[in-house]
Amino acid sequence: MAALLEVKNLSVTYGHVEAVRDVSLLVEEGEYVSIIGNNGAGKSSTLKAIAGVVKPAAGEIVLDGKPIAGMASYDVVRRGLSMVPEGRLIFADQTVEDNLYLGAYSRRGGGRSAAVSEDLERMFALFPILKDRRQQLAGSLSGGEQQMLALSRGLLSRPRLLMIDEMSLGLAPRVLETLFPVIEKLNRDGLAILLVEQLATVALRYAHRSYVMEDSRILLSGPSGELASDERVIEAYLGRRKAS
Amino acid sequence: MSRIARHFNPAFVVAAAILILALPHIAANEYELRLITLLLIYAIIALGLNVLVGLTGLVSLGQAGLYAIGAYTAAILATRLGVGLVPGLILGMAFAGAFGVLLAYPTVRVRGVYLAVVTIAFGIIVENVAIEWDSLTGSWVGISNVPAPTLLGLPLDTNAYFIVVGASALIAFLVNLNLMNSRFGRAMRATAQSEIAARSLGINVVAIRTLAFVVSAMAAGAAGVFYVYLNKYISPDIFSFTDSIRFLLMVILGGSGTALGPVVGASIMTYLPEYLQAFGPWQAFAYGLLLAAVMFFLPRGIVGSVEHFLSGRMAEARPDTVREERPRLADIVAVDPADGSACLDARGVSVAFGGLVAVDKVDETVDSGKIHALIGPNGAGKSTFLNAISGVYRADSGSITFLGRDTTRLNSHQLARLGLARTFQNTELFSNMTVLENVLVAFHKEYRSNIFSTICRLPSFRRDERHFREAAIALLGFVGLSAYAHEKAENLAFGHQRQLEIARALALSPKLLLLDEPAAGLTHAEIEQLIALVRELAASGITILIVEHHVELIMEISDHVTVLDYGELIASGSAEEVQTDPKVIEAYFGSQSFGDGPEPAAGPGAGSAGGEA
C-alpha cells in the first residue's frame, strides 16, 4: 500500500489561537483511519485544513505525491479528496436530487452526465430513503437523512479519500447503526476513509488505525484495537486519572 | 490612539485659540477667511460624524439631512421671526438632535447596509421636504436675505463671526476629544467592536447608539446654522446625497476614530475643490478617484495612518515594569460571601431555533459560592443554555430566577447590572482597545459623573476616572496582566486574552460568573493557572457556572456537574457520580451495545480499559 494522504507538521491558527499544533498523519490507499479526541481538541480544524476550508499556518499536505496545502477547497475536491462537513451543511433550500447533482459539480461536464445519473442510482441503493425523498427540500429531512444526503453528496465527486467530520453529531444511536456499516462497506470496496469522531468506541471499532488528539496535538496513534485498551484514551475522555 | 491627543491637550487648546484669534489678520483676503470659516463649519460636522462612524461604528449616508435641518431652522427663524444667532443655534441643534434620536431608533433592529438605506432615505426625505414645503422653505428658490449674525445684540462682522465659528469648532473638537477619552467613548467603541460583549458588561447599547446619533446630529445642526449666517442664502441643492458622502469622506480621509482626523479631512475637502478647479470638467472625476484612492491606500485615513505608525514604534519602547503585590479581589470589587442559597434557578428552560429544539426543558440550580459545571458532547445545547440564562437568547418556555428575582425576560445588560457576568467561547474582547480600556468598559455603569461633567472635565469626572482606573489596574494585577495594561487587547497571547476576559467580567462585581469554555486553546500550564484562579474566585464568594470540554478540569474543580445531551439533562450530581453514570459514558463514547461487530465493546464504564485488555 502507498501513502494516499500525508500530513506533515500541520499547524492551524485562528487569530492567536493555535487550533492545530504540529500534527502529522498518514492515510494509505484503501485505509480506514479515524481521529478521535474530545471536543475542541483540533480534530475538525485538521480536517478543514486538509480540505482547503481553512488555510494552514504551517506544514505540508501531500495528496498522491502532490502538495495541496493552501489550495482552495474547490480545487482540493477535484483531486479526489471529498469532505462531509461537521453539521452536514447540506443545501437546505434545494431538493435532495439537486443536492446530489451539486455533489458532482467538480466532475467533468459539471455533473449532469450519464455517469453521474448512474452514481445517483448507486446512492439511492445505498440509502433508499433518499430515493423516496428525491424531490423534497433537503431542509425538510430528518437529521439522519440529512447525514445520508451529505455522505452521498460527498461521494458524488468520486473521491479516493472521503473525510467525514463528526458523523455522529446530533444523531441517535439507532441512526448511527445504519450509517457506520455503510461507511465500512464503502471502505471494503476500496475507498479510503478519514473519520473524525467524538464517539471513541464507535470510531475505534471500525477504523483500522486511529489518532487520538488532545489540546491541538496528536497524543497517541496506532491500530484501533490497541488504542481501545489504552488507559490514556480513557483519561483523555473522562479525565479519570486512575482507573476506578 | 488617543494617547497622543491626551498629552497635548491644554497646550493645544491655547495654541488653537491663539491661531483662531490671529487668523483674521493673517488671512490674505476676505475670500480666504470665508474659506477658512467654511472649513471650520465642515470640521464641526466631521467631528460630530466621527463620534458616530469612528467611535460607534455606524455609517450615516444622510448627514446632509441633519445639516439641512439645522440650516433651515436658523434661516426660517432669522428671516421670519428675527431670531438671532444664539437662539437659532440652540434651536437648530435641538431640532437636529431630536431627529438624531429618530434616526437612532432603527439601529435597535437594523445595522450595516440596512442602516445605510435608512440614513440615505432620511437625507433624501429632508431634501425633498425642503423642496415641497414651499411656504416655509421657499422650495427651489430657497431662503435668501438672511440677516447678519448678532451676538448679544451686537452685530458681528466677518472677522468676529469667524472667531465665533472658530471657537465653536474648537469646542466641537474638545467635545469629540473628551468624549473619546471617557467612559462614553469607550462604551461606543466597545459597542462597535462587539455588541454582545458590551451588553454582557451592562452597557445599554441602544442608549449608547442614540447618544452617538444625537451628538453627531447636534454637530451637523450647529454646522448648518453657521453655514446659514456665512452664506446668507440656502436652497435644497446644498443638502444632497452627494454632500452626505462628502461629509463621510472627510471623516474617513482624515482618519475615523481619531481626534484630529476629522479636522484634517475637513481641511482637505474644503481646499480640494479649489485645486480641482484646475481639472475643469474632470473635477468630479478626480474627486471620485481620490475617494477610491483613500479606500485602497489609506483605509485608516491620514491621521489614523500616522498614529498607527507611531504607536507601532512606541509599543516597543515602553517596558511596563509595574510589579506590585498582587491585590486582593475583595479590595477592588464588591464580593459578598456565599450564603449557600440558590444563586440561579432555571426551571424547564427550552430554546428552539426554527423547528430544532436546542435546549429541552432543562432544570438547573446553581448554589451560591459553588463551582458548577455544565458538560456534554458537541451540539448538546450547553452554549445555548448559557446564552439563555445570560439573556443573549430568550427562553421559549420555562423560567429563570437569579438572586431571587424572576429574570426570564431580562436583557443581557440588565442581567449584567444585577451581577451576572460571563466570558465567551471565542473570546469577545474589544480587540482595538487597550487591555486597561477593556476593563474600564466594564465599570461604565459604576460611574457617578454624567455626560456634562465628562465633556467639561469637571472634578467629579476626574475623581471617577482616577478611581476606576486604579481599580482596573488592580484587577489586571489580580489576574497577572498589569504589565500589559497599555497593550492593545488583540496583541495579547491567547492565554492572556482569556485572563483579560475574566478580569473584565470581575469588574462587574459579579455574583455569578459564567465561563464558556475558558480552557479552550490554553496550554497545560495556563489551564493550571485557570484552575487556581477559578478556585480563588469561588472561595471569595463568586458563584461559578462553567461550560467546558476539558474533562480533567471539570472533574478537578467542580462541586456539581450537570450533563446535557441532545438538549436534555441526562445526569446531574458530583463529579464522581456523573463519571460513572452509564448514560454519560454512552454520550461521550458511544453506545456500548452499539454495532454488531464480533469483538466485545470497549467498556470503560466497567473499569477495564477495553474489551481486549
Place this chain on the structure above:
Amino acid sequence: MSAALQYFLAGLGIGGIYALVAIGFHIMWSSAKAVNFAHGDTLMLGAVLTIVFLDHGIAMPLAILLSIGVAIVFGVVLERVAIRPFADNAASIGWMLTTIAIGIMLESYATIEFGAFARPLPSPGVDKPIIIFGAGVFIQELLIPFVAVLIVVLLGIFQRRTQLGRAMRAVAFNRVAAGIVGINVLHVAMFSFALASALGGLAGILVAPVIQASATMGLLLGIKGFAVAIIGGITSAPGVVIAGLLYGIIEKFVDGYISTAAREAVGFSLVIIVLMLFPQGLFGRRELVKV
C-alpha cells in the same frame, strides 16, 4: 378613475425598472454579501452607450447588445477591484465607498463625453400611447414590468434547472459548503456580478425611452432600486420584484395627486417604516448570528 388607472399603469412601468435594478442587487448580495452602489450607473451605461452607438450608425439590436456587453465588463471589473479586496471587512463601509467612488468617476466621465443634457432613446414602444379605459400609456411602459416578471421567472428556472444556477444558490446558502463540493465561489461571484450588470444595462435601455438618458440618470434609480431590494428582502428575488412594482405604483400615485418632491419624501418614508416593522424586509430570510 382614468387618472388612477393612468397612475397605476405608469407606476407598473417605473416599478418594473426598480424591480430589475433590485433583482441585480439581490443577485450580487446572494453571491458576495456585498453590492455595487454604482449599480445605478450600470443603467446609465446601458442607456447612454446605446444612444452613442446609434449615433455612430450601429443598428439598434447590435447597439443594445454592445451596451449590455460593456455593462457586463463594468460589473465584472468592479467586483474584482472594488468589492473583492474588501470582502473580509466586516463593516460594509469599504465596498460601499469604493463602489460609490467608481460610480462618481463613471458619472462624471459620462458627463464629459455625453454632455450634461438628457436625450431620449428612440423606441417603437413610445411612438404613440395606447388608450385603456381613458388612460394613455406607452407600450414601453407596459413592457417593462412584463420583462421584470419574466426575468425573475427565468432566473428561478435557471437557478433550479442548471448546474450553474444551483451553484449560485449553493453559494448564497453557504459558501463553505459550496466550496467543498467543488464550486469556485469566486467564479460564481464574478458570474453573478456579470448577470446583475447585464440586467442593469437592460433596465437602462428599457427605461431610457420613457425618462430619457443622461449621465446622471443612474443615481436616483440606483438608490431606489437598492432601497426596494432591502425592503423587499434582499434574499428573495420574487420579494424584491413585488416590492419594486409596489413602490413604483405608490410613487406614481403620490406624484400624481401631490407632487414630485412629495413622491420622494413619501416613498423613502415608507422605506424607513417598512424596515422598522420588518428588519429583514418584507420577504427576506432572517440571518442568525451565533456566539
